[in-house]
Amino acid sequence: MAGTGKTTIAYSFSEILDQIGMLGGTFFCSRSQDECRNVDWIFPTIAYELARRFPSVRHALLEVLKRDPDSGTRRMELQFLDLSVSPVKVATEDLTKRSVVVVIDALDECADQSKVEMMLSIISQHLPHLPIKFLVTSRPERHIRETFSGPDFTDSSKFYLQC
Numbered sequence: 462m463a464g465t466g467k468t469t470i471a472y473s474f475s476e477i478l479d480q481i482g483m484l485g486g487t488f489f490c491s492r493s494q495d496e497c498r499n500v501d502w503i504f505p506t507i508a509y510e511l512a513r514r515f516p517s518v519r520h521a522l523l524e525v526l527k528r529d530p531d532s533g534t535r536r537m538e539l540q541f542l543d544l545s546v547s548p549v550k551v552a553t554e555d556l557t558k559r560s561v562v563v564v565i566d567a568l569d570e571c572a573d574q575s576k577v578e579m580m581l582s583i584i585s586q587h588l589p590h591l592p593i594k595f596l597v598t599s600r601p602e603r604h605i606r607e608t609f610s611g612p613d614f615t616d617s618s619k620f621y622l623q624c
Contacts, residue, residue: 471596484514486506486563490568503580510563537579549592556592564597567599
């Protein structure tokens with residue numbers, strides 16, 4: 462599974478999305494860097510990047526952070542609700558003018574795989590209500606395959622580079 466081009470595809474796709482104004486944010490996981498293998502950094506990073514790209518998200522996120530400056534250190538679900546769901550819902554009109562995609566690459570390289578499952582579950586619960594899409598790449602580790610095959614992901618599309 463290593464070397465099949467997942468990261469190259471994710472990176473190239475991100476560049477194209479950025480050029481046409483559709484990129485919401487990215488997180489490229491990596492075993493070689495502590496901050497890039499920590500699942501707890503994914504949602505705050507995505508929120509930061511959405512805020513950088515979309516002024517309406519930025520303003521809504523600033524309001525959240527004024528109310529709770531520690532939002533980025535809360536439980537993962539609260540992070541996602543406070544840092545992404547709430548600001549994105551406020552900015553829905555701005556974000557629905559175009560498709561917006563968030564890219565998360567190499568989830569299998571995260572240190573805590575139980576948190577990866579939790580993160581995917583959180584995203585899947587809120588995805589139908591958000592005006593953004595997610596492209597997620599990973600080696601087909603058993604627990605990740607099972608998570609994507611579960612009932613939370615019945616409406617998602619899956620593409621396998623290698624079976």
